[in-house]
Amino acid sequence: MSGVLSSVDARTKLVGQNRLELLLFHLGGSQFFAINVFKVQEVMRLPRLTRIPDCHPVVRGVTHLRGQTVPVVDLRQAIQMGPLNMDAVDATIIVTEYNKTVQAFLVGGVDRIVNMNWNEILPPPSGAGRQHYLTAISRMDGRIVEIIDVEKVLAEISPYNTQLSDDVYDRGVLKQVQGKKILIVDDSMVAIEQMRQVLVPMGLTIVEARNGLDAYQLLMHWKEQGMDINDELLMIITDAEMPEMDGYMLTTEIRRDPVLKDTIVVLHTSLSGNFNKAMVEKVGCDGFLSKFAPFEMAAEVQRHIRTKLENRLG
Structure with missing residues (x-):
């Protein structure tokens, strides 16, 4: 063909x-x-x-x-x-x-x-x-x-090892953000569960959305409630391909919003790395993670947390 x-x-x-x-x-x-x-x-x-x-x-x-x-x-x-x-x-x-x-x-x-x-x-x-x-x-x-x-098919053929040793986690940094929210957006329950196994040990509040539209509506709801999103929400980790609104469009809408525009958005996808490097730059994501690499995810999340804490102090 x-x-x-x-x-x-x-x-x-x-x-x-x-x-x-x-x-x-x-x-x-x-x-x-x-x-x-x-x-x-x-x-x-x-x-x-x-x-x-x-x-x-x-x-x-x-x-x-x-x-x-x-x-x-x-x-x-x-x-x-x-x-x-x-x-x-x-x-x-x-x-x-x-x-x-x-x-x-x-x-x-x-x-x-x-x-x-x-x-x-x-x-x-x-x-x-x-x-x-x-x-x-x-x-x-x-x-x-x-x-x-x-992703579900491949995970059943060759299951991913999502278990990380405790020394991967920087407890000193994570202690400062205990209970803060991290929003994970994905239409695959397999991917959601993989992310949870890496993020739950960090002591964060995991909020899930099954597609970009659900995530965007949740962000709008938090705004209407008067939640201090910049303080309460550490970051968003989003898939690229999702029903109703994809991760690229979600990021574009976040960057257009004066309240949300500085929210950290990390693209997490099984699409090819070279393609997504171009996409990250185009839509304004703060980072890119290939599925599924648990060590890299833990490192990336903690890197952004450190940056956020340093910016607050600065």
Whole structure:
């Protein structure tokens, strides 16, 4: 599928406009699924795979692409729909980069790329429970499109170690901000839980929002209540891709607000580092964290806390 990837320059045009591009695909049936094009490196017909003994059951094997060995994950099986028929005519792999790793997802076939606004992307229904593999849903051509929670899939294949030793935490600094708020914004429950395991030992009050719009409305509510946000809120750690309002748009709105404009905002995302360095500069984030690196998150949060304390003293 030629032309799947846009250049960084083309991608940056979507940032600040609350827009995204989705790659639509199916898993051997009529239902459409999607992932963000930003994560996609390449789309190709299913190549010959090499089996790996004792690998995770949803990993069908590995293939060699451009000098590296790439695991191929049966996405249908990974989201509990049963294995995909690898002999299907349109069997395809989508090569992606998440959390600084490259992997391919085996799918039944790729449909097309669509350009959408994040306000057309909605959270999954609240009655769907907590065990599903979706971060969002949308409607297109009269059909529901389900956006896969790839972070949940990858975490189940290769669980992250989020346990940090106590010497990672600067207790002298953290003692000065005990009980202060830190707002974490992410549409993935896996990502929220990973962040909590790093941040809870700091003694901070963790406030959660599932997307940028929820976070923005919460900030407006705090303003209306007369809360001293600059004092009570240490920082915001936000994902980039979220239903209704993405992290870039959230940051843009914060910078436009005279009360909120100095709030520390750190972008926390599985999108590629080079792309996000350009985005951090464009929208005015104070930092960037790749998912999921617990040591780096602890260090970044404490670095900003130290800076905030020094500014108060100055």
